[in-house]
Amino acid sequence: MKISENEDSITVYLTGDIDHHSARGIREDTDAVVQMKKPSVLNLDFSGVNFMDSSGIGFIMGRYRLMSLYGGVVRVVNVPEGLAKMMNLSGLSALDIMERRGEKIESTK
């Protein structure tokens, strides 16, 4: 997992399989940086993720709540085709944190 920082945003590049087993480490690493930097935007970049079950949805919702605590936002970016079904089913689109198709986000480069 790689993390990059801009002035006011942090991008977490998630990789591999996200399941109940791996979510714990990902959560701890992400929250450590977020709590230290308190960015106004947290980008969760899924481009390197091969597999994700509902534990990944729990992870996104947890970060959404954490960021909301101090007025920050979460953005879910670069979701691979294979994860689209899971993301759609989750109802996360209602939170308006999903990157829209065609819209590229600066900090993901």
Add this chain to the structure above:
Amino acid sequence: MKVQNEMSMSFESRSSNEGFARCAVSAFVTQLDPTISELNDIKTAVSEAVTNCVVHAYRNTIGKIYINVRIKENFVVVIKVRDTGCGIGDVRQAMQPLFTTAPSEERAGLGFAVMQSFMDKVNVRSKTGKGTTVTLEKRLSCRVGNG
């Protein structure tokens, strides 16, 4: 429906086995030449069922998880995931989307909803104090060269 091939395995309810379980089932089903998306659906549903055994059925303990996979006629795959853990008191309620008994652990309450939308059929049999069996069924698309 006639069973054409069958596989069974059991393993301990350690979270490190979640990846092993879904990959083992996926490797077995690969002989049917499924599409990538079908294989991903199966892996995801198995991951949900196995994680539920680890997280809920055997909470704070280690127990055995049993998986049985049957390949039947017409490319039908039937997967049973069984535990002898705490069981589910109200299965209908448990299967409601967003229902979870572990919200503080960042569970989304979507496991059963995912199984239902990624598979053709999901059946849950459970008895409090005895355990739970989740049966997942999916018919794979028939592709030329299959047989």
